[in-house]
Amino acid sequence: MASSSSTARVRRQLPTSPWLFAAPGLLVVGVFILYPFVSTVVNAFTDRRTLIPGTFVGLANFRELLHDDMFWIGLRNSTLYVLGVVPALVLLPLLLALLVQKNIPGITFFRSAFYTPVVASIVVVGLIWVWLLDERGLVNSLLESIGVGRVGFLSDQWLLLLSAMAVTVWKGLGYYMIIYLAALANVPRELHEAASVDGAGAVRRFLTVTVPAVRSTMVLVAALSSVAAFKVFSEVYLMAGPDGGPAGEDTTLVMLVQRTGTGLTGRVGYASAISVVVFVVTVGLMLLVLRADRKEDA
């Protein structure tokens, strides 16, 4: 195009060129994220299987879900996961961030070291903890040598879920610590000084200065961690095995999606219906957390 303009403000470009810049990104996101999202919702109303296209079945998949024990087990475990993991991930990384905030000698080393579990693959993390929590593993030999005796962390249904939660928290600490560090850097120092002058101790300053100042970050962490916790897959899959522990009692919703939807006989339609439940609950969780934030403002 020959629109050679004399003013510098007018961009000289072919009319198609901005789209050429954005094309690779739009193509990837469109084909591999948005199209699968739409087809997940569509498939949820069909009886599609891996090798069979399937037909429209209305709400049949969702009706079946209501009577599927495995679905309720998955929903229960994913919900418990949110309730167990989120409070720990909102509070502990904040305390950790306060601990590494001061620029004392060697602090960069500690910050990086605390981030190591975030860097490591979830598979590595899962296998390390399976070994640590094994009937004959390190945690149990330590417990035995102090006289507590051995605990079946990986064989009991509830202890297994609790152990997986602990691993999720352990792996997430460093990640949320960094988010809190950035927020803490923006807390005005005058607030702390004023509180100190008024004679407030460390705990009191934490509650009256730090927590209110980083509250919006706490809400963000709550939102991020609750969505992630509800969609948990790898930790439980690795620690409980593909079948979800004793009698499948530790199955989570995403594990159920993976189990029912893959393989040559995979029920794609049914797995999509479970996925739709995951979407709805995830969006619900986000709205709930954000609403709780606004209420406290009022």
Added chain:
Amino acid sequence: MSVLANERDVERRPPAGRGPRRRRVTDEHGRRVRGWELALRYLLLLAVLALTVGPFLWQLSTSLKGPTEDIFSSPPKFLPGDPTLHNYKRVADTIPVWDYAFNSLKVAGANVVTNCVGSALAGYALARLRYRGRRVATLVFILAMLVPVEGIIIAQFTTMRELGLNNTLIGVVLPGCVGAMNVLLMRNAFLNLPYEIEDAAFVDGANTWQRFLRIALPSVKGTLAVVAIFAFMGAWDDFLWPLIVLSDPSKFTLTIGLNYLHGTFANDERLVAAGTVIAVAPLIALFACLQRYFFRGVGEGAVKG
């Protein structure tokens, strides 16, 4: 260890009567940190260190213990009695671990290149170019970022099958090869650049491509580095997607291969430990080299956002 921390503090305490020395320990507000408080801090730091890094060291120790050494002893033995690399050789004999590592490297390398190129181009288009439909394009990336990947994984798999790319490494790379979040990160970085420098280049006759390549891109190197690190780690560590796409053991990436090793040889912890060390060591090394860049980039992004 509290003793050590106290000694450090004593070392740095300014002698009474003289002015404050330069290397005394101060907090973020420039006030001096008291000795007992510093000791407590180091004590807590070391406790958390043991908790976060300890498990990795225990894994390393297990991987170095020989076949005759009791790895289940109570109380546990932290240092291997007679360290050996035998288990690493046995992993390689049991599964093609170096092939798996090479597959992971290919996937992660491709992911870095495609994410850097794709998100820089798209981010530039969203932030710097004027055209109809720009808002729609931005919205597409925001929507894509909000879609939970775990929920669409089955449809991604069927899409990949329709394209005939399942059970290939290309199939592993494609869905995440231009991350929507990375595009938005790059967009924010480009938005923060002043317009004047580009206008000057424009007057000099530089076209869009030249302005992008010569002027805008060199100014956002920090964000690009963060995108590259995230892309590498994300691809190297990914588990669920390769588990679903890859069925042929010869094409496994390291994470899937490890899960396979664990499933097949669950009774030999030394072997599994050696495998996990092979998988995690390169990443820790990479992170240790780039961590300063990394923390700065993440911090900048968070403060600006």
